[in-house]
Amino acid sequence: AQSVTQLGSHVSVSEGALVLLRCNYSSSVPPYLFWYVQYPNQGLQLLLKYTTGATLVKGINGFEAEFKKSETSFHLTKPSAHMSDAAEYFCDVSFLNNDMRFGAGTRLTVKP
Amino acid sequence: KAGVTQTPRYLIKTRGQQVTLSCSPISGHRSVSWYQQTPGQGLQFLFEYFSETQRNKGNFPGRFSGRQFSNSRSEMNVSTLELGDSALYLCASSLDPGGVDYNEQFFGPGTRLTVL
Numbered sequence: 001a002q003s004v005t006q007l008g009s010h011v012s013v014s015e016g017a018l019v020l021l022r023c024n025y026s027s028s029v030p031p032y033l034f035w036y037v038q039y040p041n042q043g044l045q046l047l048l049k050y051t052t053g054a055t056l057v058k059g060i061n062g063f064e065a066e067f068k069k070s071e072t073s074f075h076l077t078k079p080s081a082h083m084s085d086a087a088e089y090f091c092d093v094s095f096l097n098n099d100m101r102f103g104a105g106t107r108l109t110v111k112p
Numbered sequence: 113k114a115g116v117t118q119t120p121r122y123l124i125k126t127r128g129q130q131v132t133l134s135c136s137p138i139s140g141h142r143s144v145s146w147y148q149q150t151p152g153q154g155l156q157f158l159f160e161y162f163s164e165t166q167r168n169k170g171n172f173p174g175r176f177s178g179r180q181f182s183n184s185r186s187e188m189n190v191s192t193l194e195l196g197d198s199a200l201y202l203c204a205s206s207l208d209p210g211g212v213d214y215n216e217q218f219f220g221p222g223t224r225l226t227v228l
Contacts, residue, residue, distance in 0.1 A: 034216060043202055043219030090155060104154040
């Protein structure tokens, strides 16, 4: 069965530090890949997406992610964390058969 | 363009009751998906509707059902509520996921259901 794994349910970084949120999936079928962010008491908002083309994609708020097919990964990064980045982040891996899977989510805490 | 709206935002029910949640997608979006979000289970896919037809279904019991109307608005129904059904129910709309140009999902703010 296809699955999505987000390593680390909680990640804590200091303000200004690198943010790295990990996402791996299990499938031999090329997927569509998304990262969403959820702020408290809100729905999910798209950060960035990969469908085809360049494997390094840039999103909103300074986030970017790189699709590595050989590693079946789509890790989310941001060079310098800001207090406003504190939220929950979800990796979404969608396959051609519409069998969509979200990761369990990673809660990011940013310390001053 | 108005975003995805969900009503009601908050709901309190007791065990055994049934509940209906509503979702209005972004204008022009024909696909509506429903998710259940709980602290323990994360975000779980319930079902997806496209052009009034259920196209995909997650692994939930038959107590959870949904439908989509000709204007793409969707409702989900949970019958015989259990304590474990307490969750945030999220609705997402998109033009047509699964098409050649995959379109991302646009989420509503959710309906927070509490079952007592």
